[in-house]
Amino acid sequence: MKAEIISIGDELLIGQVVNTNASWMAAELNTAGIRVVHIASVADEKPAIKNALDQAARRADIILLTGGLGPTNDDITKSTLAGYFDSGFVFHRPTFEHIRSLFAARNYPLTPVNKKQAEIPEKCTPLPNRNGTAPGMWFEQNSKIFISLPGVPFEMKPLMNEQVIPRLREKFTLPHIYHKTIMTTGMGESWLAEKIKAWTDSLPSNIKLAYLPQPGIVRLRLSATGKDRTKLETEVNRYCRSLHDYIPKAIFGFDDITLEEAVGRLLRENNSTLSTAESCTGGYIAHLITGIAGSSDYFKGSIVAYANSIKTNLLGVSEKLLESHGAVSREVVEAMALGARQKLESDFALATSGIAGPTGGTAEKPVGTVWIALAGPGGVKSKLFLFGDHRGRNIRRSALAALNMLRLELFSQASEMPCEK
């Protein structure tokens, strides 16, 4: 089964927006056993879209389009498709009611444009879009399938996962490709590769390994192909378990679980609470943790002590300590962690103090110097890190390193990590 993706939007052609939608969709289709043979980015213009449709229909069985469906440019993709399939328009009441309820919830007035959004080509099956006003559209012609989706990622992704992939699975018998992603942190890509070389060499030919590195995290993706899904799963899980022996501390979970989610689970299992005292991370650790639903069960709060006066007044770090060691020091970061644990009444407290950059570095403490402390029932410990010179990445890596310190602490108290979720 071959697919083609057509991304519609001038912003792609002027290089303002990177086409992340297409790669996300390609990965999802691939996982479902559908091979993407071509990706095209075309302009918000009828002839360009029509031309792309013609060419795609010659190459692929399934053609997916994204973009050109918003309220202000709905006539482009929708009217092009209606013309392409020689279809009139009908007013689709469920879509209109959905738009009305979305607008009512946000207290926005309905405009004539919104009413027009509920008009859809007669020949399509509308795919309900729970996050936006424009529905997806599913057309079939000459045993080819054409699917049009909005370009906004948070509208497109649920439509793909909840509507498009299940409908395609129902329609075709797709081969099984089983992917499992192993999430690791605390080790660079090349060091990891060295450590697991023997394991990598032991993989059978139907299981492929890919390294997907991000700052602070390396994902290892196993892709297994075969006829029997249960057998594939068992085989892949067996290799996951054996990998654990090579890198017992680096694996924090599977299948795109985030580090903050893994830490949250451990805190919950442990019946422990957490707080943070953040200087260089500026609230980013708290943000990561509170991004997880239900985190109020184990997260008490944070004191973002950007100004030194807050380190003193709210965290109880003595002025003398700040003067003699500087804010970026073992002494201060440990005092911050202890202060947060006490003031925010939590079992554990993480603290960060560092130089995120791009300015503020010295010969002794260059940009990227970060102290991280963890206070807990057993006392306080701290560690020095040297990251790079990019502010955003320094903040991100500091937060991940802090979460990982807590994970390893909780992990050492917990039983063996299971391979299955």
Added chain:
Amino acid sequence: MKAEIISIGDELLIGQVVNTNASWMAAELNTAGIRVVHIASVADEKPAIKNALDQAARRADIILLTGGLGPTNDDITKSTLAGYFDSGFVFHRPTFEHIRSLFAARNYPLTPVNKKQAEIPEKCTPLPNRNGTAPGMWFEQNSKIFISLPGVPFEMKPLMNEQVIPRLREKFTLPHIYHKTIMTTGMGESWLAEKIKAWTDSLPSNIKLAYLPQPGIVRLRLSATGKDRTKLETEVNRYCRSLHDYIPKAIFGFDDITLEEAVGRLLRENNSTLSTAESCTGGYIAHLITGIAGSSDYFKGSIVAYANSIKTNLLGVSEKLLESHGAVSREVVEAMALGARQKLESDFALATSGIAGPTGGTAEKPVGTVWIALAGPGGVKSKLFLFGDHRGRNIRRSALAALNMLRLELFSQASEMPCEK
């Protein structure tokens, strides 16, 4: 002058790699006055590349290819191009000497594969690649130009900037394309479109408008084409100024400035400091602000009061208030803002309290209910928002709404916003 980009590589079609090369190239070409009309990603296979070349030659005057030139797969793009242009191969001594010197510098032995890399199609002009072994290739046929570049970004980018763009500028008289992006917040896309309809209709045909919406923010991109760059800039800036009359409060800046950056500038100009008291946003406002270099000049810190005990102990919100009105209420959020302003010793303080979801909603206060308060020298004000049911987006939209409240407060005190940066 129209261009097309063909990106060659299976990794793009399985979604493992995002096609950042194509968007970077598109932006460079666009800046040089060359319009990219199509971007295609195709497999590492001869028929796919040949097919893409045929189609591109029908659409564009300049066809750029990347990928498929490495030492392990050099026969794909190079031999496909040689076949396409009916060209034999010649041994290119300067390329060979370059490869030899690269290998000597790294102390690597030369292999027969490397020698083969110095064989190039007779009909091409080689473009020296100072960062790699495979040269770029420039072909001309039927007054179309075909340029093949390596896919590795740090080889491709210097080749584009130092060879391709200068050669294209020499060959053609290129028009100017001037882009300006207007950043707006606080208004949905369709409402905005209604409000600026008359202005949109007044745009001349050489200036195009595009809507680029994100949760909480709508970007308006103007693209102007003409011969005289200075005249274009003046014209676009004049339209920017006149747009300001239609939506005086919505525009927070230009050219991809973030809202937190705009607010930071206003705080700095105003000589004012800020702190936050965050419940539902969980530190995200502090994170956005501290993501900006130099924010320590105006940001004091934050109290992330996730647990009610922290609202009481650290922000001074009375237990009675929490009991009688609930944490998500005008009374509590105003007390939080006033508490933060006092405890963190800042001129302004933003506070948030809401139900981010997915659980915790009631009939009276559904998921997405968010109270935001701003305390300042003139007192405290607050506003109720109703966002959607997605936790991450509720957090993001709450933070943007809070920053926008502060922006409008500072903005009302400042002079007129200039259109130029």
